[in-house]
Amino acid sequence: MxxxxxxxxxxxxxxxxxxxxxxxxxxxxxxxxxxxxxxxxxxxxxxxxxxxxxxxxxxxxxxxxxxxxxxxxxxxxxxxxxxxxxxxxxxxxxxxxxxxxxxxxxxxxxxxxxxxxxxxxxxxxxxxxxxxxxxxxxxxxxxxxxxxxxxxxxxxxxxxxxxxxxxxxxxxxxxxxxxxxxxxxxxxxxxxxxxxxxxxxxxxxxxxxVVPAWRNGGQSQYVEHLDPVDTSNTLQSTIEWMEANLSSPLNLKAIAEQASMSVRSLNRQFRIHVGTTPHQLLLQMRVDRARRLLESTRLPLDRVAEESGFGSQPSLRYHFSRAVGAAPQNYRSTYLDRVGRHGPSAARSHQS
Missing domain, CATH: 3.40.50.880 (Class I glutamine amidotransferase (GATase) domain)
Incomplete structure (x- = not known):
């Protein structure tokens, strides 16, 4: 029906x-x-x-x-x-x-x-x-x-x-x-x-x-996408580096060093060109990585936490629940239950 x-x-x-x-x-x-x-x-x-x-x-x-x-x-x-x-x-x-x-x-x-x-x-x-x-x-x-x-x-x-x-x-x-x-x-x-x-x-x-396949509900209203709104700035390479190194223990100092600027300048430039802080963007990226892993794999939650950069199940549970509105295990169960009714192809993670 x-x-x-x-x-x-x-x-x-x-x-x-x-x-x-x-x-x-x-x-x-x-x-x-x-x-x-x-x-x-x-x-x-x-x-x-x-x-x-x-x-x-x-x-x-x-x-x-x-x-x-x-x-x-x-x-x-x-x-x-x-x-x-x-x-x-x-x-x-x-x-x-x-x-x-x-x-x-x-x-x-x-x-x-x-x-x-x-x-x-x-x-x-x-x-x-x-x-x-x-x-x-x-x-x-x-x-x-x-x-x-x-x-x-x-x-x-x-x-x-x-x-x-x-x-x-x-x-x-x-x-x-x-x-x-x-x-x-x-x-x-x-x-x-x-x-x-x-x-x-x-x-x-x-x-x-012709729109993004997924913008996390927890994403800031001020952030339209992950790319800098001003193409003349140099943050794009930093954002790509953050995405590629999510499983590493990144902090503001490490991100600032990669961007070749001070932590203070990093925060200011992110607010101007991206509309959020590097810390909030990093959290958003990690939640998105965890969501995709929960949807497309059967990895244990401690592995999901490691791969997404949260490091531990409690940290994953806290940040994922705040952003998505459901605990990781509940999200995985509900997601798999729902897509299972529509055939096995629906359980594959989207790659767009």
Whole structure:
């Protein structure tokens, strides 16, 4: 059976965010069924009826009046949808884009639909300031969540029971997921694909979308990628050296020596050109290495800790749990259980 993804079209919605789930999950359907096709036929063959495309995901665009107008600030557009809000109540995943009026109280029917969906076991995923809509329904109380860094303090002020983390790209807290800015909505959808169908499909989908296959949810909102944003600086070779030597006992002094600068200058240059500190980047790299090893190998946890540079299981467990939201062993078990349902190929680590 298809996984039903309902996207809520609310008045003054940010159009880009509203279209993200359809683009990502729709591309996952193509990636799931066309990886063996010639590129010249991958898109038009289903139209000609030559090859039926199995739909892993069914995307429903839902609106209270089956039509809504996007926010004028981003280019006002009227969108008509075939589904009302009630079509979201039996969905497996409900995605809530941000709106220009996110600080206003949402329509009672919206909150009721979200609560009903979660009550039935659905996952609710908010893009950017869509977290305010989910919070208004009471679904983030007592949970960890994020939103755009500019509005994180306001979310925390309005809902003090929420553990708001403004420093990450997205948070997966079981049946509620939240993400930072607009583009991190793509990361969130890829994360859902990765969790449900495995790293291989998520990687193929990302390649078709021409976006990174994986940006760790714990990655800073300020870091778009690992490359320096200023190509005139000399940090790229240092970053590559760090990646190649993750299993070594690196510290700031060693990194500074490789970069031929003082520790103070190293920290300053990383903040300017990369948007984070070398220490935080090193932790992120090590968590990513550990994640890939947990997904693709059966190495004992002490070996995973050594290969990823954490050195010991307690250190691996502490940093991995903080970044990913699950202990290493639980992550491996959940990952293997999920991808096992989709065949052995899904258990292979992505190499993109």
């Amino acid at each position: 298809s996984v039903v993804v309902a996207v809520l079209g609310l008045d003054n919605a940010i159009g880009f965010e509203f279209m993200i789930p359809g683009q990502v999950f729709g591309m996952a359907n193509l990636s799931d069924s066309t990886d063996r096709w010639d590129s010249s036929t991958a898109l038009d063959a289903p139209v000609r009826g030559e090859t039926a495309v199995p739909q892993r995901y069914e995307v429903r665009l839902c609106s209270r009046r089956q039509s809504f107008t996007t926010g004028g600030r981003w280019g006002e557009t009227k969108i008509r949808t075939p589904f009302g809000l009630q079509a979201a109540t039996d969905a497996d995943i409900v995605v809530i884009p941000g709106t220009e009026s996110f600080l206003d109280t949402p329509h009672p029917e919206v909150s009721e639909v979200l609560r009903e969906a979660v009550g039935r076991g659905a996952r609710v995923a908010a893009v950017c300031v869509g977290a305010f809509t989910v919070a208004a329904a009471g679904l983030l109380d007592g949970r960890r969540a994020t939103t755009h860094w500019l509005w994180a303090s306001e979310l925390a002020r309005r809902h003090p029971s929420i553990d708001v983390d403004s420093s990450v790209l997205f948070v997966d807290d079981g049946n509620t997921l939240t993400s930072a800015g607009m583009a991190s909505g793509i990361d969130l959808c890829l994360h859902l694909i990765r969790s449900d169908a495995g790293a291989e499909l998520a990687a193929r989908t990302a390649r078709r979308l």
